[in-house]
Amino acid sequence: MSAEISHRQRLFLGSVSVTGAVVLWQAVGSFHLVPKGLLATPAEVVAALIDIARHGYRGTSLGEDIGATLLRALGGFAVGAVAGIPLGLWMGMNRYASAGADWIVQFLRPLPPLSFLVLLMLWLGTGDTAKVGLLALTAFPIIASATLAAVTQVPRQKIQAALSLGANRRQIFRHVLLPAALPQISTGLRIALAAAFSTVVAAELMAGSDGLGWMIFSASQFLRNDVILLGILILGLLGMGLNTLLLSADRGLIHWRGRE
């Protein structure tokens, strides 16, 4: 294990590499290392940001595009969690439930979610329902199997200790099983949110009239690679932000993670 580095060091090193990347990127454009039109420079991307922030892009404002993408990702994620956590818990506690649902979850998990998209659009239309449904299908098997694994790995002695202290099944679930499984469930949630987020963009690329994915797709048809790069930057930052949000919630709530 390498020694811990301080918060200040982390900030410094992170800024150095980001600055380096931006400088390199600008240099590639300024010195015409790439044919013009293939790579917008940082300055052009900033200009595009200012323009789109003011006037929107092809009829939708930047806020609407970001909001549409976020809402779809979070909506699908929430549906996946609401279905996946209880199923995972049930599978973890009941071997019949586990045997019954296992194949379906294991079948869904490795499937590329986009392979469902066409079917979902046929059934649910090209609107948000199909996209949210797709993201729910993306998040659900990840969350269900993480929750199942979490419950399976709860140390048996903790349950036995609670039983011999007089706890009933409901109390054991509430006071032992759930908190013991929480760290791993939370990890599963973060993985699922990342998956939902990357899928929403792909879904918007294929169909839609708003959202960051749509913005990127539409820009590519007009060879506006400043807008494409802007869309990618915003997506990356949003993804980072969401992950940081979940991570700090995890650190705040699950103080016992990794500590016995």
Next chain:
Amino acid sequence: MPDSGAPLSVTPSGVTSAPFVEFAGVAVTYGAGTPQAVAALSPTDLAFGRGEFICIVGPSGCGKTTLMQTLAGFLPPTTGMVSVGGQAVRGPGPERGVVFQQAALFPWKTVAANAGFGPAMRGLPRAVQRERVEYWLHSVGLWEFRDRYPYELSGGMQQRLAIARALANEPEILLMDEPFGALDALTREKMQEALHEVWRSRGMTVLFITHSVDEAVYLGTEIVVMSQRPGRILARIPAPFARQSADSEIRHVKASADFVALREQVLGLIWGENAV
């Protein structure tokens, strides 16, 4: 103040009158009925009275833990029956407290909430819950850590908390499976002394599993020596020190000629069996 239980009926041999805990022909086979079946415990008969401190010693994998788990209600015997006070054991219950080798605490709860877990789950009045937590955390020297979390405690403190948690529920029987096995020698001896104190003052029945013959001879009113797997009882040896050593120092007791002689006798039984 928690109720101190029935007075001990002490006899010179260390055996009390009516059997309180009874193993009748208890045998355990893991995977019974399959080709991989493993006999863990040969049919075993063992009975002892209220207030006894029974120490089970024997080689690793001899079925000591298996025997205890049948009394805890974690493991149904393949054949035979375990009973407490004439009632068959059908599962875990709060009248049988358990302390494991690993403390098995709840790291999401504070030290106080861990100690008060049993009374809280059983819905005892709040005042009683508070009183018991306070009493037992004081007894094990953890009162000032009541608002901390278990992972902030050392290994010895965690084990003391596990014992306090079991005792705060005021079980009739305390089952301890190598509770001091993971502790360093000094902490271990202090814990032995502390447990001895508690047992003397409370008079509960204890079934104590250990690898340490020294520990068994010091703590037990009776030592049960088990054979290698599939375990069976080789000998039951009454031990006088638990009831004698009212104010004696643990070091003095363990250095006395009588203590050494009994320890050697028990060791001889274990070694003799393993040599065969």
